[in-house]
Amino acid sequence: MIVATYLKTPVARIMPRYTKKTVSVTQALVTPRNCTEIIKFVKQNNEFEVIEIHNAYTTSPQCPNSFFDKMWRHVTRHSTVTSISLHNTNCIPKYSACVLKRHSLGAESLKENSIAFCELRMPCMHWLHAKFACDTSLCKLVLSDNGLRDSEIAVICRVFETNRSIIHLDISNNQFGPNVVNNVCNTILSDNSSSVLKSLVVESNRLFDAGASLLAAVLQTNTHLCTLNMKITISDLWVSRV
Secondary structure, eight states: OOOOOOOOSOOOOOOOEEOSSEEEEEEEEEOHHHHHHHHHHHHHOTTOOEEEEEEEEEOSOOSTTSHHHHHHHHHHHOSSOOEEEEESOSOOOOOOHHHHHHSOOOOSSOOEEEEESSOOOHHHHHHHHHHHSSOOSOOEEEOOSSOOOHHHHHHHHHHTTTOOOOOEEEOOSSOOOHHHHHHHIIIIISTTOOOOOOEEEOOSSSOHHHHHHHHHHHHTTOOSOOEEEOTTSSOHHHHHHO
């Protein structure tokens, strides 16, 4: 089992790289000044599509009025942004009630959201729910390698109670067990679900035979799921059955 950890080694203060459509921050110590520059770039660029923050760390205060709340608000409200990719970083969006009350949720153009190796907890999960519980353009949601437990995955299941746009969900290499699989089956994969999910990746979790049995049963009636990746998590007997 791979457990996500933040970047611990010292990193240099490298400036973000900008192109007409992309902001990329890698191997960097992210400062409030960087956030201000990103916000300025996003606000002035009508062709902005992708933001990538990989192996970057910040020591900036995490509070409702912080630079990161402002940065993510502007990024997700941008009319042309299509992809967010966060990998091994603590520069992640978090739910802020006071911010969401003052500003629209946005994220209407976002098609892919990938957050991996970021050790996500409830504040970020509630942000995901607030952004994507309603129908959006989001098609691909990747939350692998984040140490997600039963409670965090339960929030994601709530997203699928009303979302009808996400067709790919990757929650592999986390720490949830059979109880969550039951929730996934009832809210995402059952006949009564409004979900349109076509691809589900759950490999390398604590599913055991109990979780595999639940998935095998629901697949007998599910008509929209095309791909299910469960490798390594279950016995060969259950693989053949699924």
